[in-house]
Amino acid sequence: MNLEHFKLYTTDDFIFDDDFRKIVQESGHSDRLKVLLENLPEKRNEINIAVHVLRGLHVERFHQPYQRKKDLWHQILQAQKKQVRFMYFRYAASLLLLIGVGSAVLYIAAKKNVDKVIVANNPPSDNATLILADGKEVSISSKQSTVHFSSDGSGIVVNDTSGVAQAVSNDGLNQMIVPYGKRSFVLLSEGTKVWLNSGSKLVFPSVFKGKTREVYLEGEALFDVTKNNEKPFYVKTDVFKMKVYGTKFNVQAYLQDNAYSIVLVEGKVSMNINNSVQLTEVFLAPNQKASLTKGQGNFEINNVENTEIYTAWIEGYLTFVNEEVPDLLKRVSRYYNVTIETELPDNVEKIYGKLDLKDDLERVLDGIAFISKTKYKKEGNKYVFMAN
Amino acid sequence: MKEPKGIDQNEVWNNFILNGDLYALSNIYLHYYDLLFDYGQRHTSDKQLVEDTIQNVFINIIKFRKSISIVKNLNGYLISTFRRQLFLDLNKKKKTILTEQLPEEHFDYFKSPDQDVSDEENLGRLHLTIKQCIDKLTDKQQEIIFLRFEREISYEEIAETLNISVDSCYKSIHRAIKTVRSEAEKILEKRGNIFLCIWFRSAY
Known part of the structure; x- marks a missing residue:
């Protein structure tokens, strides 16, 4: 035991010293205390008082019998098994629902053959809507929808089962509008795959006839673009336009957000800000993220370790790394189409994790509150997060 | 631990x-x-x-x-x-x-599984004085001392747990211990050093 530093100690220093406390509190250490007293005669009084204070502060512990603890642990394991079974049933039920919705589309479309095909009686704004070039509107009530355009652009398959036909000669544009709370997948006629996130709109032709392939995006989408060097693919947003060289990337361009971003998974893209005086293109390499704040003239390029964080939403997961709680809640509010307000202090820690968006909203919010050590309450139709 | x-x-x-x-x-x-x-x-x-x-x-x-x-x-x-x-x-x-x-809700530092031991009449004068000093502290101060001295939790973690700043956590415990210590000093000065010897025999 090194005693040197004890020589300058006051009584309080002894009380607050971790080693000294251990010597006093742990049984079987009275020998060490004796050594201390013998070697520091001048500190006898201080040590004496410190020992009494610490001993006076010591309290007996409450404890459970070992068997009781074991029983309680087994109760947790039992609860765990029930949980797994419950999840299994939940997934089975959602599969049935999808099949049900699909056949309803087919049934109504076949029987009435009207321009407007409405799958369910929900108000149209709650459903994903496909507005076709010829003016037909297809309303899709399922939470996750798919729309496939056949290679000649005339056949359209909604949710894998129901077919809609339109004339190809039409040069107009199709629009896929996905409201908050819904997500959609669109397969374009030339094979490009587009996953549309909640609150997004994609405008595209049935077939790309000119020298380029151009689509317009509002919101968030993951593109997997079919390579075709003779017909470059362009994605336009309200603030920038990007050229794509056969590639996979995620674009965030919500009009109401001031921050736009592009994350490249593979391939190569270049961006140009609309009406920019600067004519030079900005190129992006895989695992890079370009961010743009509305009104600013430049993209900021950063490396991202894991692009999965930005694309996990297509699988129904929300992954977040070092994310501010209010930003995460903004994303969650879009997925579920609910209002979430925050009354959080600035010092709330950034959080890491993965949420299953197939879960009920409150389950997801419980998870966020648990991880971020915050709490929330429901006020009418909105949720309010606050410090715990 | x-x-x-x-x-x-x-x-x-x-x-x-x-x-x-x-x-x-x-x-x-x-x-x-x-x-x-x-x-x-x-x-x-x-x-x-x-x-x-x-x-x-x-x-x-x-x-x-x-x-x-x-x-x-x-x-x-x-x-x-x-x-x-x-x-x-x-x-x-x-x-x-x-x-x-309603389940009561406060921090009781000296609560003990063995009720007889915490019975105030059975405590020595010094022990009783310390207990009285602690009882006079706020619940939060008691909890800080408990976590730091009895459970060896760091100041940073206590501050996070109790939602206070590390600084106020640190000041609070030092102020409290100073009070307890000076009360203990008063009693021990009167008695002299014999007390420590008695403690040695009775402690373990």
């Missing part, structure tokens, strides 16, 4: 977090149970509620495993997570039961 030799609880915890090994978690559960059980009972006399809260904490830990990061100090993590859950459960219970039956 007295750790059994050769087992690093943080490593066991990481094994659960990374692999979902429930056997690893059962070790954590059994190892830390009494720490939480004791801490909870200093907040409320509702023993059943404390038991339920511990269950809730571990059920949540399993449920949200993938979202929980590896922690530096498991002691501090479990204590702060448990405390939060305890107050959530207490508030829930308050809403559902009659006011007369």
Whole structure:
């Protein structure tokens, strides 16, 4: 035991010293205390008082019998098994629902053959809507929808089962509008795959006839673009336009957000800000993220370790790394189409994790509150997060 | 905390977090149970509620495993997570039961499983003075001293757990200990050093 530093100690220093406390509190250490007293005669009084204070502060512990603890642990394991079974049933039920919705589309479309095909009686704004070039509107009530355009652009398959036909000669544009709370997948006629996130709109032709392939995006989408060097693919947003060289990337361009971003998974893209005086293109390499704040003239390029964080939403997961709680809640509010307000202090820690968006909203919010050590309450139709 | 030799609880915890090994978690559960059980009972006399809260904490830990990061100090993590859950459960219970039956809610430093020992008449004069000093402190001050001295939780973690700044946590405990110490000094000065010898014989 090194005693040197004890020589300058006051009584309080002894009380607050971790080693000294251990010597006093742990049984079987009275020998060490004796050594201390013998070697520091001048500190006898201080040590004496410190020992009494610490001993006076010591309290007996409450404890459970070992068997009781074991029983309680087994109760947790039992609860765990029930949980797994419950999840299994939940997934089975959602599969049935999808099949049900699909056949309803087919049934109504076949029987009435009207321009407007409405799958369910929900108000149209709650459903994903496909507005076709010829003016037909297809309303899709399922939470996750798919729309496939056949290679000649005339056949359209909604949710894998129901077919809609339109004339190809039409040069107009199709629009896929996905409201908050819904997500959609669109397969374009030339094979490009587009996953549309909640609150997004994609405008595209049935077939790309000119020298380029151009689509317009509002919101968030993951593109997997079919390579075709003779017909470059362009994605336009309200603030920038990007050229794509056969590639996979995620674009965030919500009009109401001031921050736009592009994350490249593979391939190569270049961006140009609309009406920019600067004519030079900005190129992006895989695992890079370009961010743009509305009104600013430049993209900021950063490396991202894991692009999965930005694309996990297509699988129904929300992954977040070092994310501010209010930003995460903004994303969650879009997925579920609910209002979430925050009354959080600035010092709330950034959080890491993965949420299953197939879960009920409150389950997801419980998870966020648990991880971020915050709490929330429901006020009418909105949720309010606050410090715990 | 007295750790059994050769087992690093943080490593066991990481094994659960990374692999979902429930056997690893059962070790954590059994190892830390009494720490939480004791801490909870200093907040409320509702023993059943404390038991339920511990269950809730571990059920949540399993449920949200993938979202929980590896922690530096498991002691501090479990204590702060448990405390939060305890107050959530207490508030829930308050809403559902009659006011007369409200579980009390305060921090009782000197609560003891063996009621006879804490009986004030049986305490020595000095011990009683210390107890009276502590009883006069706010619940939060008592809790800080308890966590720091009795459970070896760091100032940073106490500050996080109690939602106060590290600085005020530090000042608060130093002020409190100064009071306790000077009271103890007054008594011991009158008696001289014999007290320590008596203590040596009676302590172990």
